[in-house]
Amino acid sequence: MTVNTLSLSEPLRDYFLQMALREPDILRQLREETSEHRVAKMSLAPEQGALLIFLLRLIGAKRYIEVGTFLGYSSIAAAIAMGEDSQVIACDVCEEFTIQAQSWWKRAGIEQQTKLYLDRAVETLPRLLEKGAAGQFDCMLIDADKPNYPNYYEYALQLVRPRGLIILDNMFLNGRVATPQASHPRSVAILHEFNRQLRDDQRVEHCILPAGDGMTILFKR
Template sequence: MFSTHSRYKHQPTSITDWTKSDEYHNAFLVPADTALDAVMQHTQAEGLPAYIAVSKAQGRFLGLVAKSVRARRVLEVGTLGGYSTVCFARALPEGGKVVTLEVDAHHVKVAQENFKTAGVEHLVDVIEGPAAETLPTIQPKDDSELFDLAFIDADKENNVIYFEEAKRLVRRGGVIIVDNVIRYGRVSDLAFDHPNDVGVRKLLEKIQGDKEVDATTVGTAGERGWDGFIYAVRN
């Protein structure tokens, strides 16, 4: 798939290069979007750490995943300013719903304002509180209330809890995506013991041998830096 020509070997790159690449590809594949731009601007103006939100390209990807699995119900753990939530909501068919969980009350307020700006407030239900506590309260009455897609993008220390709950709530054949699992290579370097890095390692150990999912990690390098996500399919 990739050339091994010598000019590609040992070529140092940086986030400047990755950002330039994102911008170049986005110019062809990600249409201009004043509503999403307004969502990001409002998120930043309200003091939320917008740099940890998904990028334009990543938001586009998440929306395409939702479309490809024909998602009618999407579960999101970690709302922040609602950028990814809007991308999911726009991908839903009529009658679809995004259920998003957020612990920070200010984030919830900003996100709800952003949903109105994007015109998707009727498609989103926000559950405020620690997701480790609120996820167990979601009790589908039947298969029609299961989720087709789950996106986990919150504190990494509780990744295992979030993933196990997602498995309970996502239908067979559905998709679970866990963001920020490479973290500039720190997860694979055991010299780093930050709780976020440890949380990802524990999740990898949990998934290993788990017969309820098939999963892989996809590395990314773009305007949000060197990172990646776990893509899992519920068996």
């Protein structure tokens, strides 16, 4: 019998967040000011941001790329973690959201070290590889359109250096991946199978955490 270690009561969750977070002021401001946004849930949860900062500092990261930027929470967290002499590459397709992200980058003082590619990532990532970016990144975060996760992952394996990190968000899809149904969106079945593939992929060390909506952390061998 497997012991249930995932449940958090509301008081315990509040306590966890009080004890777990050292959220930088700029990230707290961004999170609070956009909490009522119509798709605020697209942003990393604060505990996920704290984990991202911890991991990037742990591996001494200086070059970071993300697929899915939204309003800038993850890109700002990465820039804070890596310091002024680092580079952040942000890939997104939504001009509306990234205009706001660029405003927050300026407020955070990271606009000079952050480059936005406003295009489909399945177009941007191969172009980066063609320009010699293979193995040039310490970490890649994937937090975008779910049906393309397997494609983004294969590009990540080329872009991220050995002993670098690949992080994927929303791997639980609100719990639906556990019991996919015919009535669910196609992305549910895709991630259900993709989670299994990642678990068994010997090119990486694998860890999946019940943080946010499910966060998978991969260490490239």
